[in-house]
Amino acid sequence: MTEWFAMQTNWSDDDSDMAADEPAADALPPGTDPEVLLTLIAAERERTRRRTAPSLAVIATAWGVAWLLGYLTLFLTFDGVTAPWWAFTVFSGLLAVAVVVTAVHTARRSAGLRGESARVGALYGWTWIVGFAAAALVFVAVARLDASPEVVAVLSNGVSCLVVGLVYMAGGMLWRERSMYLLGGWIALAAGAASLAGTPTIYLVMALAGGGGFVVAAVLDAVAAGRRRAS
């Protein structure tokens, strides 16, 4: 019995050349234990979910590393008024890498999946784009009002992170992922608190609490996934 189950969990292509009608290799051994069958069904379900849903561990790692390195760069190169242009370029570049990692990972996991989930996923993607487009308009408006570099820095960071936090919380509600919801809440609150510190401390708080928050969420998610796989 355990041998039969081991064969099933190997998912080999052994039965590839089977005949068109009920192949002998496909018949379940007589007296197959219901427990073995239920375990097989549960394993297949868990495996399918894992392979078709994006992993928070992967996405949060990409964003955690980008925020840690990016915000630390801004903090360490701050010259008293602002960070140099190249530091902002490094910061943007790291965020762009995280965007690409997220997009490629999500596309791979959801490849070939159509219907309601795909539609919700697409709407979720648009939520990010609309959120940041609206935020960008606010930043342009504030810049035109001759705001000081510190006001622009605090406002742009605070509003952007509020968008990130709330969209994560929405995702947590959509997919009933508690860790995603909590991560979003943490990001929003951490960014709000960081704003109170002003420049350049805001960047240090964002690196440690924001980037660190993503990394902690990624580790917890990886541990939980490992535990699910083992059970």
Add this chain to the structure above:
Amino acid sequence: MTLDELDPVIHAQSRLRVMAVLAALDDGDRLTFTRLQQLLGMTAGNLSTHLRKLEDAQYVVVEKTFAGRSPVTHVALSGRGRRAFGTYTESLEALLRGKP
């Protein structure tokens, strides 16, 4: 209830796996044939054979469309298939409980 009385359409190892994978998707979701094949690690011919049997029993809906010029086949569990799979797993659970 004995093992022999279980739904014979589902009670075969390949079809059981096909049903388990499709049942793991959310209601209203479908998979392309290619992705289903990749998730199961089956050959196209083998998967087609089993899908035909599941389709004959109206447990799955197989839909052929076009993405641009290339044909794409989508596979989804039907409402009837989802119910049959639920009954199948419930029967297994009942058999398990009934064991001495």
